Amino acid sequence: MSPARRRRRLRSRVTAVLVHGVLSLGAVFMLLPMIWMLATSFKLPGEIAAWPPRWFPAQPTLSNYSGLFEAAPFVRFFVNSVFISVASTISCVITSMIAGAVFAKYRFPGRTVLFTLVLATAIVPFEAYMIPLYIELVRIHWINTYQAIILPTLVMSFGIFLVRQHVASAIPDELMEAARVDGASEWWTFRRVLVPLSGNAISAVGIFAFIQAWAAFIWPLLVVNNQLLFNTEVGLTAFQFRFSTDYGKLMAGSTLSTLPMLVVFLLLRRRIIENMALTGIKG
Amino acid sequence: MTRLGRRARLWVWCYAMLLPVMAIYAYVRIVPIGRSVQLSLFDWKLIARVRPYVGFDNYVRMLGDENFHIAIWNTTVYSLSTVLLSTVIALPLAVLMARPGRASAVYQTIYFLPVITPLVPMSIAWKWIYDYNYGILNYALSLVGIPPVAWLTDAHIALWALVIMGVWKVLGYNLVIFLVGIRNIPASYLEAASLDGASELQKFWRVTLPLLRPIVLFVLVTSTINAFNVFTQVYVMTLGSQAAPGQAVRVLVYDIYQNAFQYFRMGYASAEAVTLTLIVLGFTLIQFRSFREQETT
Numbered sequence: 104m105s106p107a108r109r110r111r112r113l114r115s116r117v118t119a120v121l122v123h124g125v126l127s128l129g130a131v132f133m134l135l136p137m138i139w140m141l142a143t144s145f146k147l148p149g150e151i152a153a154w155p156p157r158w159f160p161a162q163p164t165l166s167n168y169s170g171l172f173e174a175a176p177f178v179r180f181f182v183n184s185v186f187i188s189v190a191s192t193i194s195c196v197i198t199s200m201i202a203g204a205v206f207a208k209y210r211f212p213g214r215t216v217l218f219t220l221v222l223a224t225a226i227v228p229f230e231a232y233m234i235p236l237y238i239e240l241v242r243i244h245w246i247n248t249y250q251a252i253i254l255p256t257l258v259m260s261f262g263i264f265l266v267r268q269h270v271a272s273a274i275p276d277e278l279m280e281a282a283r284v285d286g287a288s289e290w291w292t293f294r295r296v297l298v299p300l301s302g303n304a305i306s307a308v309g310i311f312a313f314i315q316a317w318a319a320f321i322w323p324l325l326v327v328n329n330q331l332l333f334n335t336e337v338g339l340t341a342f343q344f345r346f347s348t349d350y351g352k353l354m355a356g357s358t359l360s361t362l363p364m365l366v367v368f369l370l371l372r373r374r375i376i377e378n379m380a381l382t383g384i385k386g
Numbered sequence: 387m388t389r390l391g392r393r394a395r396l397w398v399w400c401y402a403m404l405l406p407v408m409a410i411y412a413y414v415r416i417v418p419i420g421r422s423v424q425l426s427l428f429d430w431k432l433i434a435r436v437r438p439y440v441g442f443d444n445y446v447r448m449l450g451d452e453n454f455h456i457a458i459w460n461t462t463v464y465s466l467s468t469v470l471l472s473t474v475i476a477l478p479l480a481v482l483m484a485r486p487g488r489a490s491a492v493y494q495t496i497y498f499l500p501v502i503t504p505l506v507p508m509s510i511a512w513k514w515i516y517d518y519n520y521g522i523l524n525y526a527l528s529l530v531g532i533p534p535v536a537w538l539t540d541a542h543i544a545l546w547a548l549v550i551m552g553v554w555k556v557l558g559y560n561l562v563i564f565l566v567g568i569r570n571i572p573a574s575y576l577e578a579a580s581l582d583g584a585s586e587l588q589k590f591w592r593v594t595l596p597l598l599r600p601i602v603l604f605v606l607v608t609s610t611i612n613a614f615n616v617f618t619q620v621y622v623m624t625l626g627s628q629a630a631p632g633q634a635v636r637v638l639v640y641d642i643y644q645n646a647f648q649y650f651r652m653g654y655a656s657a658e659a660v661t662l663t664l665i666v667l668g669f670t671l672i673q674f675r676s677f678r679e680q681e682t683t
Contacts, residue, residue, distance in 0.1 A: 140511040224415040231659040235421035318504035336506040357507030
């Protein structure tokens, strides 16, 4: 091997090490809060207050978790979160599928106006119209109900957009024409042609709806003050206000609230990243 | 006649399918958005019987309100700092990560984790990191001889504590979008630059960055819009618990929340909410316009 080539190879090796060095350093920064949360949740009080801080618990304990369940109805919060997120996900999937397919495959007066309206409401931040929505729910006596928490998460403009893009580009009109020629009704065509061929878009909508509903915070904080209806997010903050310095239990609760999202993400990470990036670029 | 009948039947079917969806939209979004504008013109208090029309009084009062000034200032500083920092950091990282492979996929997964983790537990975790007495951040600073910092109790520093967490949270999202953009750049462009003897740095400035311009702009605008709605971190990390006795960092949504749901001044809070919408709409318009420019050129 010529010295010039060897030098070049050495240089590219050094570059690779440097690149991985920088990227790993960043990765540690990204993971640190989660690792620290997890480690703290298994520590005894003495170790949590240890100085200098110890990274990992010398005697791992589950006492923070059991203590958490005694101090607050955390299982109930968790079940509430699951129920709210599942309800929201089902509704988002159904409404997105219906509206997305109709906007993609049918021509009718008012189509553009309605679709524009759906997208335009997504630009307005929820925080900007939560006050009138709250007043309305006071009027119909829905404060402190599950319906109230779920209501604003029933639809998702992004989901309708996603399904519309998918159906318009991936399902040929001829397929629907063929069904119609065979005498199929519109409903049959929707049910047996459009829905089965939209699996990718539907699962993407479902994943996003679930992630969004799970992290919902400001709205449940407003419409619910009965602690039996708290989701984990609101339950955690209420718990934090009462036991603000008990970081062992706080980290145990935080870990439990984060865990479902981590599982969902690690199972479906490629789909989630791809969909977010692609739809992000399309706007 | 039968063809017309068939078309009309199809329309009816479309409307019937859309009706439930559009009804939900009307009830939870369209009507409340309109009502929000209406409320902002009334002296509307939840507990008062009389709710007189006051024109633009709420807006005038808002512009003279010191809390609103602080909120707008803090929100702007938070948003611009978070967005600029996360973009400036994400861009070079995306370039380093661009070569496809197993390592790149692992890095992407790790950097993306904060994007999908819920904000409340993560804010509590960060609060523990920022803890004055036992936090690992102050411990790390003590190793290099820097005295402990009151990260969350000093309102000026707390804003920067929020920025650091905000960058951590959004970095992976920006990075992944940049990554897609970089991978879409035709390899021949970069090869041509290499043949002309361009260094890696020159290739980044002269080829990659100009081609990424529209994507960078997209990221800047969407993250700014998101950042303007900041609330959860503020509520969890700086609001009146024992560990954070200081005042909350006043951001726009917190001010809306406090006026509407602690002082029950719904009319005044709606004026602030409309202002928030206008700010967000302004950013969105910038984005639309630049997209149109792109299409015409």
